[in-house]
Amino acid sequence: MKVLVYHKIHDKTQFEKQIKFLKRSYNIIDPTCLEDHLCHGKSLPENSLMITFDDGDSTLYKNAFPVLKRENIPAIIFVITNLIGTNEPFWWDELEYLLGEEEGNNKVWEVKTWPNKKRVQYLQELRSKSNKEQYKYPQLSIQELKEMQHANILIANHTHTHPMLDKCEEDELEEELFNSTEKLKERNFNYQYFAYPNGNYSERAEKKLVQHGIKYSFLFDHKINTGKLNPLRISRLKVNDNTPIWKLKFILSGWHSRVLPVTRTLGKLRR
Numbered sequence: 001m002k003v004l005v006y007h008k009i010h011d012k013t014q015f016e017k018q019i020k021f022l023k024r025s026y027n028i029i030d031p032t033c034l035e036d037h038l039c040h041g042k043s044l045p046e047n048s049l050m051i052t053f054d055d056g057d058s059t060l061y062k063n064a065f066p067v068l069k070r071e072n073i074p075a076i077i078f079v080i081t082n083l084i085g086t087n088e089p090f091w092w093d094e095l096e097y098l099l100g101e102e103e104g105n106n107k108v109w110e111v112k113t114w115p116n117k118k119r120v121q122y123l124q125e126l127r128s129k130s131n132k133e134q135y136k137y138p139q140l141s142i143q144e145l146k147e148m149q150h151a152n153i154l155i156a157n158h159t160h161t162h163p164m165l166d167k168c169e170e171d172e173l174e175e176e177l178f179n180s181t182e183k184l185k186e187r188n189f190n191y192q193y194f195a196y197p198n199g200n201y202s203e204r205a206e207k208k209l210v211q212h213g214i215k216y217s218f219l220f221d222h223k224i225n226t227g228k229l230n231p232l233r234i235s236r237l238k239v240n241d242n243t244p245i246w247k248l249k250f251i252l253s254g255w256h257s258r259v260l261p262v263t264r265t266l267g268k269l270r271r
Contacts, residue, residue, distance in 0.1 A: 001034075001225045002026070002252055003050040003218065003236040005195075011241045012063040019067050021245055022049060030074035031154050031193065034216070038231045049252075051075040052218060052236065054158060054195055055090060056083070058137075061144045063241075069151045077148065078158035078195035078218075081183035084145065089137035091123060091162065097135045098126045112198055116163040116172050142187060149189065156193035157184055157214065166202035173205060177212045196220060206232055224254045 004022075009015050022028060027045035034050065036042040051068075053060055056079035068075055083090070089097070095111065096104030111119050145155050159165070160179035163172065184191035192215045196205070199220025209217055209232065216231050223235040237251050250256050 001029075001044055001048045001050065001229065003052060003225065003234060004239050005218070005220060005236040006051075006053045006064070006239060006241060007055055008057045009053075009059045009062075009064040009241045012067065014243070015064060015241045016067045017245060018239075018241075018243065018248055019071055019073060021248065022051070023071055023073065028073055030152060031076065031190075031216075038216075038229060052195065053077045054197075054220075055080060055162070056140050056145075056155075056158065057090075058140050058144075061140055061148065065148050065151070065153070068153065072152075074152045074154075076154045076156050076193060077145075078156050078193070079140070079145070079189075080158050080160070080162045081180045082160045083139045084183070084187075085141045086139050087136040088139065089135045093137065094135050095123065095126070098130050098132060112164055112167075112200075114167060116168045119163070119167070145187075145189065154193060155184070155189040156195070157181065157191050158195050159197055162197045164198055164200040165196060165205035166200040168205070170204075173208045177208055177214075181212050181214075192216060194218070201233070222256070 026047045026049040029045060029048045029050055033042075033044065033048070037044050051073065052075065053064065056077050060077060064075075067073075080090075082088075092108045095108055098104065099107055111122065114122070149155050157180050159176045160183070161176065163176060165173060165176070168176065181191040192213060194209055194214045194217040196217065196219060201219055206217070214232075216234065218234045218236055220238065221235050222238050224237065225235045237256075239248060239251055243251070247256075
């Protein structure tokens with residue numbers, strides 16, 4: 001089984017081309033089909049594929065949802081629960097805004113390696129020292145999420161504030177997962193499907209997921225699932241809305257996953 005993961009969708013035209021290609025070439029399955037396979041041993045369809053989105057960006061409702069609805073395509077949107085219905089930005093976007101795009105982008109990658117409490121404190125200090133206006137970014141509303149849910153799009157769990165779970169202490173893990181699961185339950189969304197922020201998996205976090213009733217969790221490892229599927233470590237392939245069809249085919253072939261580590265290593269050696 002292959003699972004794609006998108007984030008923001010700005011290029012509606014190219015995204016529609018991708019979806020039409022995927023619909024012709026694969027059996028796009030919904031979570032029920034996955035559950036039948038994992039829980040009841042039912043075989044997955046040949047060339048099965050799932051479509052997922054991380055973060056719950058507002059462009060999904062504007063640009064992705066009309067295409068998915070028209071083509072009758074199921075999907076999963078993993079949302080950050082404390083942002084629903086707010087004008088609060090994603091923390092990494094705010095960091096770029098406060099520092100400037102180039103410096104901010106580099107800093108985001110550094111901050112993701114820090115202990116979570118250090119990350120939170122750093123962002124608070126940046127906000128207090130900045131002379132810039134508060135950065136506002138309209139997030140998906142409950143109404144928009146419910147409309148998509150009624151059109152066969154599962155609204156699922158991506159933590160409460162999007163920390164790197166492997167950088168969290170025990171109390172932070174508990175708070176994140178308690179808050180996200182409770183918020184999703186209150187709104188009749190699905191808390192049992194989970195995607196790791198930034199793909200930062202850890203065994204300690206996995207144990208905490210199970211304690212909070214999460215049954216299916218998704219990685220961000222740019223790999224194809226082979227062999228027996230582990231419901232708590234489902235691999236996904238990263239793709240963007242502007243990815244050309246030839247590259248999408250290359251990613252889905254599995255070769256991109258093999259080539260990518262080599263190109264990254266070569267890039268580091270050239271620096």
